[in-house]
Amino acid sequence: MSLEGSEEISIGTRIGQLAAAHPDRPAVIAVAPDGTRNSITWARLASESNAAARRLAEAGVTERTTVAVALPAGVDHVVATVAAWKLGALVVPLDPYATASERAAIATALGEHLSVGGPGSTVPAGSWRTGGYPTGPIPPRGVPRSASLTGGTTGLPRVVLRRKPWVYPPDGLLSPSERARGMRFEQVQLVVLPMYHAGFSALYQGLALDHQIVLMERFVPRLFPRLVQEFRVSYVRIVPALMRMILDVPDLGDFDLSTIEGVHHGAGPCPEKVKRRWLELIGPERVYEDYASQERVGSVLIRGDEWLAHPGSVGRPTDCEIRILDEDGKELPAGETGEIYLRSTSSRQPEYVGTGPALPERDGFFSIGDLGYLDEEGYLYLVDRKSNVINVGGANVYPAEVEAVLLGLSSVADAAVVPRPHEYLGQVAHALVVPADAARPPTATALAAHCREHLSPTKVPMSYEVVASVARKSSGKIRRRDLA
Template sequence: MTTISAPESHLTWPERIDELASAHPELIALTTTALGGETLTWGELALRGRLVAGRLADFGIRPGDVVCVELPGRAAHVVCALGAWRLGATVLPLRPDLPARERRRLLALADPGVVVVDGQPAADREVAADELVNGVDARPPAAFPPVVSSPAWLIASGGSTGAPKLIASSTSTVVPAGARAVGPALFADTGDARHPVHLVCSPLYHTQGFAMLHHTLVDGYRNVLVSRFDAERVLDLIESERVAMAAFVPTMLIRLLRSPSIRHRDLSSLGRVIQGAGACPEWAIREWIDLVGPERFIMGYGSSEGVCSAQIRGDEWLLHPGSVGRPVGTEVLVVGEDGARLPAGEVGELYFRPVQGTRDVRYVGQAAPRTRPGGYVSIGDLGWLDEDGYLYIADRRTDMVVTGGANVYVSEVEAALLRHPDVEDAVVIGLRDAEWGRRVHAIVQPRPEASRDGLADALRDHCRTHLAAYKVPRTFELVDDLGRADSGKINRRALADLRDASGEASAGAASAAVSTGSMPDGLSDSAAG
């Protein structure tokens, strides 16, 4: 990891928090639903970040080191990140309940100077969050010269091969030009007693949750951090906190739509509802556009690698349904299996290149990303461009199922399954098949009140009304719990490998293979960002 001194004309993120604290020391900056509810003012947030920086310095943390924050969604997570950035360190937010083997492999890759844990330290270089954040210290907070962390963070990912890796963010801790205008002057003119509210529902080990929380803090938003997603609780918070902005992964949006109370809730405070971190079914997008209005619903596309960014507002999406928008500052190359460039409308592997300058994609623990001459980089997504330059995402390259020589994009099949009123969640994978090479297999989590009798046949008939015949799952499997991570991710490769190895849900199964338990541990994409 590298660090640079902060240019005189720029602020670092910790300096920006200091500036907001100076202007609004008593206003609330952060609230959480963890530990019965936590609250920090801007003054407290800045002070605790400075104190943590001093304690991390005592542990030997220096510019360029990695600080691993292995905590649930609580205030200490934010404070420890700010303290690390004040020293010029890079933060690795890590899921606190990782399987031991995966945790060991990721920590070996990161080689952190300190691992901040939620409980008691159990190894060298571990420190308890409560000791770091709440420890008694009679010394005044230390003063550190401004230094930029680059990258600001690493994100852990299971990767398309199942081998863990770390993705270095393309973001540094320099406050973007113009961000300071969002601060004290804006709020002084509103007459409001608090800053606009951003609701954080994604876990902080996921790019969406971690990045948006810290970017909005720098922009002067008060952040409300949800420790665990629950649809009714989230709707309560939107109403009681007058939430102005919230970002959701597709599974969250679908669960909110299925709340029996959502049509009776006051969602008028929401200026922006952002969908990201995966493909969202078109029917769900249309329902949200109807619910909050097309100007307030925004779909985003990006990656932890930071090689491409695109956004599209609901009113524009209605003119280009299915699109994630025009890429911003990025050229897109669509490449076929033979390596040739494909014309508009044809699906291929997507390669991205910044319009200006270069943007390195840095992985720790995995070979370099796929590239093309001219500086183009692939992150493994399949998609196409239309004649107007709008981008459409079909699937992950590694998730696509080739059955009988035809390509099936699992996100399309999953979207069809999720339209059925008895389906709570669904994942589609490809399994080895003597006749078809791979067959389309659906793993379905029924809604609690749904009857399982005849459900597989009903789902097959339902899919036939929405999909071409070759895309309809040939086998179905019902489970009590898919084991999807809080981030919405799930490891399809692991699900397929488990079934291929055990011979479950064989090709001759005419009806569902029914499981009465939850999915085995470790099948969610637990590290993924």
């Protein structure tokens, strides 16, 4: 696959255009938790990514290579990603803080790949700055693409390909869907989400739209209003857990947030009191919520003023049709809860790097396993987000994965992990543990230490409870609803 002879431009070419237009303007300003900054201009981003591309090519990267970028949020992440795309590679952003067992599972899912950053990195971060690599332009090669990690209720990672490659028709840089969510050309975008989460697509699409990117290397609530005011931020992609934390900043009302044109949130339900406070803070016409998935079978959108008329809804379809079906595939009337199925003109089964499961499909409509209902006006309301998966501040935690870690302890005979409500994060994981010796049950401290050794911080249960037994079906499956 190649762009040769095509009018479409790659994101690498686009960055070169913007470097020529305003070479000395900052493209990315990375902000550390203590407030210190590290910035890169458009000219330097273009030249340094050229050098990095040559370093990657020296390591064997071609348009057929999968490049795993396991760098913390920052300038090096941007340089490495753009460099890989200039070679036409497939980029997969990874959690730089994943544990050894998590990295091993991810490596299996990725198959053959080259890594930038992280333990055993093929190309260490910043190595392109010390080898005397030329910084001149590189002719476009291949078609730059990306993929993201996700998992089912088993917690086993799978890698879903992004439907759209990172190329653009000359007049199609800004899509109607992005415009409907508050994005514009030449905005100042504050990136608060991790690079292995929605922060990735928000940042790189922002670069294509000539955004100045203000990138928080790690989310610190008190910095949010200060950065919005200082840089006159106009666009933010966020999740409800972070929205709640920002509301608790003591002097939030003292800052000027009036420059914000769009706050776009998703990745989990937003508590009503948090939603209403943000509508008051920013203005309802500037707050956008959507319901979508990495499998890209369709999306639903609602703006704040619509939400006030339909509180609790995630909106109406923007590019798809919705059906609510019962277990037999019968379409349900308004107000009745069933499984959500979506169909758009581009709907199809997801593509994976390696293997992955097919989505449930009925008459061209696809389900990602969520339950909900429609009202009489066609607004969608979610009832449950993938019943077994625990949504911790917008990040999915898979009970089976955490249970497997707990069962690795000789002092644990059985275990189940269930969600518990949390004021800030929406949900957290709670572990129910059956001791191997009832007279000497494991302590919460010991359980937590074991989990921290084998799981990334988001997945570690917030609390532990010793129980006599875990309710199971005759098939051996946990009766999770009985434990909730």
